[in-house]
Amino acid sequence: MTTPKGIATRRRIVEAAAAEIRERGTIVTTLDDVCRRSGTGKSQLFHYFPEGREQLLLAVTEFEAERVLDDQHPYLHELTSRTAWEAWRDVIVERCRNQGPHCPLGVLIADVGRYGPAARAVTTQLIRRWQDAVRDGIEATQAAGEADPSLDADRMAAAVVTTIQGGVSVLLSTGSADHLEVALNLCLDHLLVADVRHGQR
Amino acid sequence: MTTPKGIATRRRIVEAAAAEIRERGTIVTTLDDVCRRSGTGKSQLFHYFPEGREQLLLAVTEFEAERVLDDQHPYLHELTSRTAWEAWRDVIVERCRNQGPHCPLGVLIADVGRYGPAARAVTTQLIRRWQDAVRDGIEATQAAGEADPSLDADRMAAAVVTTIQGGVSVLLSTGSADHLEVALNLCLDHLLVADVRHGQR
DNA sequence: GCAAAAATGGACCCGCAAGTACAGTTCGAT
DNA sequence: ATCGAACTGTACTTGCGGGTCCATTTTTGC
Numbered sequence: 001m002t003t004p005k006g007i008a009t010r011r012r013i014v015e016a017a018a019a020e021i022r023e024r025g026t027i028v029t030t031l032d033d034v035c036r037r038s039g040t041g042k043s044q045l046f047h048y049f050p051e052g053r054e055q056l057l058l059a060v061t062e063f064e065a066e067r068v069l070d071d072q073h074p075y076l077h078e079l080t081s082r083t084a085w086e087a088w089r090d091v092i093v094e095r096c097r098n099q100g101p102h103c104p105l106g107v108l109i110a111d112v113g114r115y116g117p118a119a120r121a122v123t124t125q126l127i128r129r130w131q132d133a134v135r136d137g138i139e140a141t142q143a144a145g146e147a148d149p150s151l152d153a154d155r156m157a158a159a160v161v162t163t164i165q166g167g168v169s170v171l172l173s174t175g176s177a178d179h180l181e182v183a184l185n186l187c188l189d190h191l192l193v194a195d196v197r198h199g200q201r
Numbered sequence: 202m203t204t205p206k207g208i209a210t211r212r213r214i215v216e217a218a219a220a221e222i223r224e225r226g227t228i229v230t231t232l233d234d235v236c237r238r239s240g241t242g243k244s245q246l247f248h249y250f251p252e253g254r255e256q257l258l259l260a261v262t263e264f265e266a267e268r269v270l271d272d273q274h275p276y277l278h279e280l281t282s283r284t285a286w287e288a289w290r291d292v293i294v295e296r297c298r299n300q301g302p303h304c305p306l307g308v309l310i311a312d313v314g315r316y317g318p319a320a321r322a323v324t325t326q327l328i329r330r331w332q333d334a335v336r337d338g339i340e341a342t343q344a345a346g347e348a349d350p351s352l353d354a355d356r357m358a359a360a361v362v363t364t365i366q367g368g369v370s371v372l373l374s375t376g377s378a379d380h381l382e383v384a385l386n387l388c389l390d391h392l393l394v395a396d397v398r399h400g401q402r
Numbered sequence: 403g404c405a406a407a408a409a410t411g412g413a414c415c416c417g418c419a420a421g422t423a424c425a426g427t428t429c430g431a432t
Numbered sequence: 433a434t435c436g437a438a439c440t441g442t443a444c445t446t447g448c449g450g451g452t453c454c455a456t457t458t459t460t461g462c
Contacts, residue, residue, distance in 0.1 A: 003429065003438065025315075027228055030419055041441055042421075052421065109374050110311045114226065124375040155383050159364075162384035166367025173314045174325040182356050183363035190391045204408065204459065231449060242411055243451075253451065 010048040012038045018060045018067075022102050026057070026111045054116055061112045061119045064104045065126040072130070079137025080144050082192050089184050096168060097177040106168040127165075131157045138191065147191050156191060163187050211249040213239045219261045223303045227258070227312045255317055262313050262320045265305045266327040273331070280338025281345050283393050290385050297369060298378040307369040328366075332358045339392065348392050357392060364388050 002010075016038035020029045031053060035041055049055040075088045096103050109123055135157035141147035167180025203211075217239035221230045232254060236242055250256040276289045297304050314324035336358035342348035368381025 001438085005429080006439065009439080031421085032419070043423095043440060043442085046421070047439070053419095109370060110315075114312075114373065120374060120376075127371060127375060127380075156387070158380050159384040159387040162367035162371055162380040163360075163364055164367065165370040166363040166365065166384075169310055169366040169370045170328060170363055173310050173321060174328060175321075179359050179363040183360040183367075186357070186360040186391060187387075190387060202408085206459075207409065210409075232451085233449070244410060244412075244453090247451070248409070254449095 006048070009038075009040060009044055013040060013045055013048060013056070014059050014063050017056055018063055018104075021060060021112065022064075022104055022107055026107070026115070031056075054118075057112060057115050058118050058122065061108065061122045064108050064112070065122055068105050068108065068126065069129060069133075072133070076133040076137060079134070080140045080146070082141075082146050082188075085137075085141070085188055085192065089181075089188060092164065093177055093181045093184065096171055096180055100175065101172055103168060103171070105164075106172050109165060110169060110172055127161060131161045134160050141191070146193060148193055151191065160184075160187050160191075207249070210239075210241060210245055214241060214246060214249060214257070215260050215264050218257055219264055219305075222261060222313065223265075223305055223308050227308070227316065232257075255319075258313060258316050259319050259323065262309065262323045265309050265313070266323055269306050269309065269327065270330060270334075273334070277331075277334040277338060280335070281341045281347070283342075283347050283389075286338075286342070286389055286393065290382075290389060293365065294378055294382045294385065297372055297381055301376065302373050304369060304372070306365075307373050310366060311370060311373055328362060332362045335361050342392070347394060349394055352392065361385075361388050361392075 013034060017029065017034045020033050020037055024033075031042065031045060034056070035045060045056070046052065049059065075084075075091055078084050079088060096106075101107075108126070112119055112123070114120065131154070135153045138147060138151070138153040138156050142149045142151070142153065163183045163186075164180070167177065167183055170179040171177050214235060218230070218235045221234050221238055225234075232243060232246060235257070236246060246257070247253065250260065276285075276292055279285050280289060297307075302308075309327070310324055314321050332355070336354045339348060339352070339354040339357050343350045343352070343354065364384045364387075365381070368378065368384050371380040372378050
């Protein structure tokens, strides 16, 4: 049905679209932009995405969701100590600060995820998967005795994910990642068992 | 320059646009939709908003921001006791749950606030004002001895606002307000001095 | 009452971007 | 080598939505 060449082309289209959307936003990204950037024509685009724009957007959503999870994977799988959590926080904050409004995650949730129910399903699943990974981390940390054992891990994970979402949301509105940092710190303070340092920052 | 009648018309236009946007989203709301709903024609619209769509969007942003703050005002100004905080939380959660994706706040931040720097400035200011109000509440609660006095009120307020944002953001993606509730609960747990009940919910 | 300004109705224009048609080319299996 | 399927290029159509024009009606200040 599809040759390697076809697969490669399709992939190029999705990547181009994802990049374009990340850099300039969903609304302003046109199919011609995508074609230009991927070095293809509309005929290819509609060949691989017969349903047109919406279908492409969905593919981009899935692509970016995978990217986000892959990106987080190495950190999420060693969340067992306070230092690991703080390192993770630093990565997130620093990445958001650098990428600003081009953060894939932000674009994904706040932008792409609202183009039809299919895309929403993908983002919902992304949140779920992410939350699961965080939950595992919390449980591991509790097992290691570094986190408050009385906390419900899944609820705490939900709160963490929500907090990140909020930080990104504020980032998109104000351009500053400070809220993200502050709110995440608060989460960690609440999660990790109190030790010497209990002031801010 | 403008007669009462004109003011009324302008107002109708803004309200119609706001409603349309709340219900169906910014991108899909067309000027003709607004005209139809407000019972006016394009000529009026461009009479009152010579700069066109963008100017209207800005007016809507300001309008909705004011609505949100007015809506919150009665609750925000008596945040002094644990019960008051919990009542406030309930109002927010319940309101979001009912309105679902039509929550003005959510649309405002995640949707409208991204159409041009002017609108973004308005949402930024909204966040700032809201955060200030929450901060006042936190300080009052601390003074009343019901909140952890070692917390930096402004930072805590930032975290609270961020959390709400996140909850709304997740709501828009998944349609569920559960994350909002869980995350807000966690915030309150962290803010209010520990008492008898320390489990979840 | 009456000019001037404000308000309104509705037809019109125009550009853009999504989507289509179709012809031509490359590939891959036999 | 060849035939059919997969792939690609280009030119086109079309609908929609932002924005304009102007003629007409209403309101306001005096």
